[in-house]
Amino acid sequence: MSIYQEIILNHYQHPHNHGVVPDADSDVSVVNSACGDSIRVTLATDGETIINIAFEGHGCAISTASASMLTDHVKNMSLVEARKLTIHDVLKLLGIELTAGRVKCALLPLEGIHTALHKLEG
Amino acid sequence: MIDVAKDFPLLSNHPDLTYLDSAATALKPQSVIDRMTEYYSSYSANIHRGLYALSEKASSEYEETRQVVADFIHASSSDEIIFTRNATESINLIAYALGREVVDPGDTVVSTIIEHHANFIPWQQLAFQNDAEFKVIDCTDTGELDIYNKQGHIDLADIVTEKTRFFALSYVSNVLGTIQPVKEIIKAVRAINPKTLIVIDAAQALPHMPVDVQDLDCDFLVFSSHKMCGPTGVGVLWGKAAILDHMPPFLFGGDIIREVRIEETVFAQAPYRFEAGTPDIAGVIGLKAAVRYLQGVGMEKIYAHEQNLAHILLGSLTSAFGDALTTLGAKSSAPRLALAAFELDGCHPHDVAALLDEQGIAVRAGNHCAMPLHTRLKAHATTRASLYLYNSEDDIEKLTLALQKAQKILCPSIKK
Numbered sequence: 001m002s003i004y005q006e007i008i009l010n011h012y013q014h015p016h017n018h019g020v021v022p023d024a025d026s027d028v029s030v031v032n033s034a035c036g037d038s039i040r041v042t043l044a045t046d047g048e049t050i051i052n053i054a055f056e057g058h059g060c061a062i063s064t065a066s067a068s069m070l071t072d073h074v075k076n077m078s079l080v081e082a083r084k085l086t087i088h089d090v091l092k093l094l095g096i097e098l099t100a101g102r103v104k105c106a107l108l109p110l111e112g113i114h115t116a117l118h119k120l121e122g
Numbered sequence: 123m124i125d126v127a128k129d130f131p132l133l134s135n136h137p138d139l140t141y142l143d144s145a146a147t148a149l150k151p152q153s154v155i156d157r158m159t160e161y162y163s164s165y166s167a168n169i170h171r172g173l174y175a176l177s178e179k180a181s182s183e184y185e186e187t188r189q190v191v192a193d194f195i196h197a198s199s200s201d202e203i204i205f206t207r208n209a210t211e212s213i214n215l216i217a218y219a220l221g222r223e224v225v226d227p228g229d230t231v232v233s234t235i236i237e238h239h240a241n242f243i244p245w246q247q248l249a250f251q252n253d254a255e256f257k258v259i260d261c262t263d264t265g266e267l268d269i270y271n272k273q274g275h276i277d278l279a280d281i282v283t284e285k286t287r288f289f290a291l292s293y294v295s296n297v298l299g300t301i302q303p304v305k306e307i308i309k310a311v312r313a314i315n316p317k318t319l320i321v322i323d324a325a326q327a328l329p330h331m332p333v334d335v336q337d338l339d340c341d342f343l344v345f346s347s348h349k350m351c352g353p354t355g356v357g358v359l360w361g362k363a364a365i366l367d368h369m370p371p372f373l374f375g376g377d378i379i380r381e382v383r384i385e386e387t388v389f390a391q392a393p394y395r396f397e398a399g400t401p402d403i404a405g406v407i408g409l410k411a412a413v414r415y416l417q418g419v420g421m422e423k424i425y426a427h428e429q430n431l432a433h434i435l436l437g438s439l440t441s442a443f444g445d446a447l448t449t450l451g452a453k454s455s456a457p458r459l460a461l462a463a464f465e466l467d468g469c470h471p472h473d474v475a476a477l478l479d480e481q482g483i484a485v486r487a488g489n490h491c492a493m494p495l496h497t498r499l500k501a502h503a504t505t506r507a508s509l510y511l512y513n514s515e516d517d518i519e520k521l522t523l524a525l526q527k528a529q530k531i532l533c534p535s536i537k538k
Contacts, residue, residue: 002480004473004531013533035472035505058502060472063530075494105472111355 003096004061011065025118026116029057032108037063041112045120049078055112060105062098067109068092074113083117085110117120125425126419127512131155140483140520145296145461145490145508148329150412158353158404159412169403170377171339184403187410188393194413195343196334204359204366204393205406209325212344212359213290214454215396216321217244219372220365224319225287227253232281233290234259234267234302236298241290241323248288257281261498265298265451269307270462276306289320293327297506298451298491299432299461301327305338306340312339319365325349329416329495331425332461347405352412356405357507359396366392371400388439416511424511431460431509431518438522441462443529450499460509463490463501466525468533471505477528478505483521 024042031038039057042048052074055067055073073093090106091098098106129131129151133141137154141149144192161183169184184373188200197203221244225231231249233242235258242258249256259281271277282289289311294301304322311318322340324333329350335343342365347356350402361369371378371389375398381388389395416424439462440445450463466474471487478485486506496503507521 002477004477004480011530036493037472058470060470062472102472102476 001097003102005096008032008061008065008094008096012061012066014067015055015064017054017075019056020071021054022079024052028112028115028119030108030112030115031071032063032104034104035060037105038111039063039067039108041116042111043116045079046086048100049076050074050082051076051091053113055090055109059108062094062107064108066090066094067112070109071096071111076121079117082113124419124423124511125514126151127514129153129415129418130322130512133512138482140517142509142513142517142521143484143486144329144510144513145326145349145506146280146486147348147354148510149512150351150353150408151415154352154408158408160526161404161407166251166404168400180403182320183407183410186403187231187406187413189411189414191358192360194417195328195360196336198336199363201391201393202360202363202366204361204396205401206344206357206359206396207355207402208348208357209323209344209346210357211324212342212357213240213244213321215321215359215372216288216342216361219396220319220369221245221248221288222252223370225249225252225254226283229254229289230257230283230286231255231290232257232259232286234292235261236265236267236295236495237290237292237492238296238323238325239493240325241292241321242494243357245288246291254287255285256492259287261495263499264453265295265300265499266454266456267302267307269310276303276310278307278310278314282311282318284315285371286311286315286318289318291321291325292323292325292484293333294324294459295328295451295492295495296326296461296508297490297495298454299458299463300451300454300456300507301331301458302456304340307341308405326459326461328429335360347409347412348401349536350412351415353402353405353408355402356409358409361392366396369396371395371398375399419511426462427511428509429457431513431515432458434515435460435507435509435518435521436460438518439525443499446529449526450495450501461506462508463504463506465501465504466529468535469529469533471503474505474525474528476526477531478521481520481524481527483524485521 021042029040044052130149169181192200323341328345343360348354446467475487
């Protein structure tokens with residue numbers, strides 16, 4: 001079964017939360033060294049929850065769809081809960097089976113969000 | 123017309139596969155597989171010191187490859203052939219065994235922006251570690267090496283000086299598919315500094331065209347077995363005898379010695395001095411079978427086949443996609459092989475490769491171990507299709523149709 005389901009393609013062609021959060025509390029960029037794809041994540045928080053989040057960058061359909069769905073998912077989520085998200089949560093959101101090679105693509109936005117959250121502590 | 127697909131069992135085992143990733147690794151003809159299986163089932167003894175029949179047979183089969191390879195590249199002696207693990211290890215051998223010794227602070231080590239990381243990083247690190255300058259020859263926006271003066275002649279006056287210890291260059295780019303004017307470049311280097319050690323990476327060239335090391339007049343030439351229908355795990359380093367004779371060993375261990383005492387070790391002559399430990403005996407025997415297979419088809423025929431496919435490939439991509447598809451180096455005037463690394467507007471190479479895979483086509487996506495080149499040509503990543511003697515015009519048609527399908531899925535709004 002193709003991983004390029006309509007829902008993935010929709011998120012790829014019209015990604016949610018694409019852009020930059022103004023006056024962000026955290027602004028980070030992460031790179032997938034395997035392919036050179038990069039993603040920038042900006043987020044704003046009220047101290048306890050993520051009140052706004054956005055992403056931009058070079059990415060394939062899988063990483064873009066993942067970023068789109070993931071940023072939707074973490075909006076208004078508590079920082080504590082957001083930090084606990086794993087690749088399994090991402091794959092559940094995407095709803096497709098990925099080969100080991102593509103899992104890295106789906107992981108990139110999650111790494112971006114975790115890095116952004118980590119920077120808040122610093 | 124070459125029609126050899128039937129010689130390659132993988133293609134019969136995967137009748138729906140269109141394999142377009144030979145630049146990554148080539149498929150293997152049955153004869154190569156048979157020769158290796160024969161070693162393992164009939165005479166898999168160790169080489170060089172056994173005094174029984176099986177070992178003598180293994181030794182002679184192994185050593186025969188040396189002469190077969192020497193003849194294949196027109197080396198003057200089989201003593202100039204060193205077996206390594208792959209082209210990457212061959213280059214590292216030069217950099218470690220010789221480079222570390224001869225590169226002094228203030229010297230220069232030259233490579234180019236179009237190199238595979240294997241012929242870039244070893245020189246970069248050698249320069250850094252020995253406090254030498256790492257000079258990288260740039261390319262133009264169309265992928266030509268920036269070595270020509272206004273009259274269109276090769277002019278290396280700004281690049282090579284009396285301090286240039288090494289000059290490393292690939293014969294064929296694994297991203298651009300273009301064939302560099304290696305012989306002319308070598309002449310130009312030697313005209314400025316006859317002592318510069320010239321290293322040619324022939325990994326992408328040797329499988330596809332006749333190569334003559336004496337005619338080129340390089341000092342070293344490297345290639346990998348697996349890219350020329352041979353097994354993985356074997357590479358070759360060819361070096362001029364006079365240079366190898368003065369090179370210290372790379373790895374130390376068994377087989378490289380004449381005498382070992384507590385106070386000192388006396389090393390053997392080249393090439394044995396550079397082959398420590400038990401090598402990939404089956405692999406070297408497999409390489410011999412691969413060379414013989416290619417010679418049986420004919421290197422000139424293979425080259426002509428590829429030139430034809432290159433022309434069809436580029437033409438097909440252009441007529442199907444127009445400006446929406448950019449093939450790196452397509453606008454270069456250099457001759458080329460049937461290899462195209464391209465960007466398709468609005469379509470990420472990963473997605474293109476994945477969608478092509480869903481249609482049974484194997485291509486590669488990323489930067490193909492040539493990050494500096496991709497950065498220079500402002501390409502984030504590319505999809506690369508590379509053809510070889512077992513590919514045909516049909517494969518190009520399949521590729522083009524599949525790409526059109528992928529484009530429709532990924533960016534339906536893009537018009538040609």
